[in-house]
Amino acid sequence: MTLPETDSSEITVQDIERLVRGAAQHSDMTPDALLYVATALLIALRAPGDVLEIGTREGGSADLMLELMEQVGDQRFLVTVDPYGDKIYESADGAVLGLYGDRQYTAMREHLWPWPNHWHFLGTAEDWFQARPHLQRWENAVPRPLNRFCFVLHDGDHRAGSIIREVREALPTVSTGGLILVDNFDNEQNGDPVLEAFSPWHVARRDPGASQLIIRRGHGGH
Numbered sequence: 409m410t411l412p413e414t415d416s417s418e419i420t421v422q423d424i425e426r427l428v429r430g431a432a433q434h435s436d437m438t439p440d441a442l443l444y445v446a447t448a449l450l451i452a453l454r455a456p457g458d459v460l461e462i463g464t465r466e467g468g469s470a471d472l473m474l475e476l477m478e479q480v481g482d483q484r485f486l487v488t489v490d491p492y493g494d495k496i497y498e499s500a501d502g503a504v505l506g507l508y509g510d511r512q513y514t515a516m517r518e519h520l521w522p523w524p525n526h527w528h529f530l531g532t533a534e535d536w537f538q539a540r541p542h543l544q545r546w547e548n549a550v551p552r553p554l555n556r557f558c559f560v561l562h563d564g565d566h567r568a569g570s571i572i573r574e575v576r577e578a579l580p581t582v583s584t585g586g587l588i589l590v591d592n593f594d595n596e597q598n599g600d601p602v603l604e605a606f607s608p609w610h611v612a613r614r615d616p617g618a619s620q621l622i623i624r625r626g627h628g629g630h
């Protein structure tokens with residue numbers, strides 16, 4: 409994947425690298441992985457819609473996306489979704505207790521409070537997909553449904569079954585040409601079920617080490 413030319417070409421590769429270095433201070437993604445997120449987001453901004461992040465931790469990747477959108481003069485609305493509360497963290501390696509609690513939640517709030525175009529949903533991805541049709545946000549005195557996204561960053565529950573379910577839930581809300589980036593998609597020992605589930609629509613991937621998959625919403629459904 410090459411770095412895109414943005415219409416408001418105010419942003420340079422050096423700007424992107426500087427923002428990535430800043431975000432890496434409070435993200436558990438590597439700078440390389442964050443650079444991939446940045447590139448995908450800048451491409452996805454060609455499509456209409458808001459931005460959604462599932463799995464926020466201290467707000468590193470969310471902050472990066474907000475900074476990038478400000479830098480290119482295209483301040484979309486960002487919804488982040490994360491339950492915190494020391495929810496048992498499920499991964500293919502087993503359940504981990506006490507990883508994401510009050511410390512991460514308050515750090516996220518500290519990093520993201522200045523952005524008027526950010527809103528946090530304090531729940532799981534499953535809670536979000538249930539609540540979303542009943543939610544709206546106000547913009548220029550008008551209520552708008554939260555039903556169209558240009559970019560979804562999935563970095564929450566990394567079990568293949570959860571990823572597949574949640575990406576399937578998200579896909580109908582992604583606008584044509586919009587992208588879903590799944591971080592750490594290949595945590596299972598038995599092959600790549602996520603890759604198999606979305607093989608007709610995935611357009612790019614990077615691995616090993618930090619595996620990331622990009623799925624594109626094309627015309628007529630997927």
Ligand SMILES: C[S@@+](CC[C@H](N)C(=O)[O-])C[C@H]1O[C@@H](n2cnc3c(N)ncnc32)[C@H](O)[C@@H]1O
Binds near residue numbers: 498565
């Ligand atoms: C790997 S961290 C996210 C890192 C963040 N994207 C960054 O780069 O800074 C995973 C996050 O997913 C959250 N999480 C776990 N299960 C979740 C679920 N079912 N729905 C949404 N978020 C979940 C955890 O609380 C944790 O904060």
